[in-house]
Amino acid sequence: MFTIPPKVTTRAFERLAEIGANAQGKALRVAVEGGGCSGFQYEINLDDPKDDDLVLEGSGEKVVVDSVSLPFLADAVIDFSEELIGARFIIENPNASSSCGCGVSFSM
Numbered sequence: 001m002f003t004i005p006p007k008v009t010t011r012a013f014e015r016l017a018e019i020g021a022n023a024q025g026k027a028l029r030v031a032v033e034g035g036g037c038s039g040f041q042y043e044i045n046l047d048d049p050k051d052d053d054l055v056l057e058g059s060g061e062k063v064v065v066d067s068v069s070l071p072f073l074a075d076a077v078i079d080f081s082e083e084l085i086g087a088r089f090i091i092e093n094p095n096a097s098s099s100c101g102c103g104v105s106f107s108m
Contacts, residue, residue, distance in 0.1 A: 008058060
């Protein structure tokens with residue numbers, strides 16, 4: 001089964017460059033795990049890329065997604081947002097049928 005990979009915005013790659021992720025040998029890992037108030041939750045952190053990760057590259061930076069999380073993130077958009085309440089990486093996921101107010105938890 002073919003899965004459409006997620007997309008990463010220029011703004012997200014630029015933020016990774018600002019924090020020097022690649023200079024530290026790290027990539028932004030976006031994963032989906034069970035839990036949260038809606039059934040699934042996003043895990044977003046800097047991590048070492050693994051051999052079986054999908055690697056998305058831009059602006060000299062990397063975003064990685066593991067093979068288990070990939071179907072949950074099909075055709076999603078990984079972005080970076082700066083608002084009055086704070087700055088964070090966000091996921092716009094067309095596969096999520098609902099999400100929690102926190103933006104980290106979702107259901108399918």
